Amino acid sequence: MPLLINGRESVDPWVSLNADSYQQDARSELLRLKLTKAAIYPIAIYLEHSAELQANSQKIGLLVTGDDDLSQIASLLPNVSLIAIDFPVLRDGRGFSIARNITRRGFSGEVRAVGDVSYDRLDNMHRSGFNAYQLDDQRYGPQTLKAFSEISVNYQPTHPR
Numbered sequence: 001m002p003l004l005i006n007g008r009e010s011v012d013p014w015v016s017l018n019a020d021s022y023q024q025d026a027r028s029e030l031l032r033l034k035l036t037k038a039a040i041y042p043i044a045i046y047l048e049h050s051a052e053l054q055a056n057s058q059k060i061g062l063l064v065t066g067d068d069d070l071s072q073i074a075s076l077l078p079n080v081s082l083i084a085i086d087f088p089v090l091r092d093g094r095g096f097s098i099a100r101n102i103t104r105r106g107f108s109g110e111v112r113a114v115g116d117v118s119y120d121r122l123d124n125m126h127r128s129g130f131n132a133y134q135l136d137d138q139r140y141g142p143q144t145l146k147a148f149s150e151i152s153v154n155y156q157p158t159h160p161r
Helices: 019-024 026-034 043-048 070-079 094-104 119-128 144-148
Strands: 003-005 008-010 014-016 038-042 060-064 082-087 110-115 132-134
Touching: 038 043, 038 082, 043 060, 043 070, 060 070, 060 110, 070 094, 082 094, 094 110, 094 119
Parallel strands: 014 038, 038 060, 060 082, 082 110, 110 132
Antiparallel strands: 003 008, 003 132
16 A cells, blocks of 8 residues: 655555454464554554553554544553544545644644545645555555645645645
8 A cells, every 4th residue: 555654655664453363362463563663553452552552652653533532542642653543434534633633732743544545635634634644556646646736725724734
């Protein structure tokens, strides 16, 4: 999957927790992830194992959804360096609000859009506070980077460009 960070193609140094293998053997999956450079955990699993994972916040990312409690997410911001916000379907826009809220609260780490991320939403995602975008191979092409400069005038104040 292509990853754009700050409007440029990037190599993804993060590993995401595989929910299926976690269900089968939670201990070995957590150990495997702790040995990697950096791992993204669903918020529920992070909370369950936060004591052992907090040793290095530079290696911790959280996967959050629109169903997660924003106050809970806000309290964890100092402990992580990446927030991946899931867009399960096109019509679910709660991720825009989450990104806007966490950047307003001072989170300066990577705010990554995952899931149903497409060209026509990239500019709005950027304006909401996202700085990283994980796209499906089918949705990525040479024209994708144009999404960030295609609209030059906005009528509503948003995240600075």
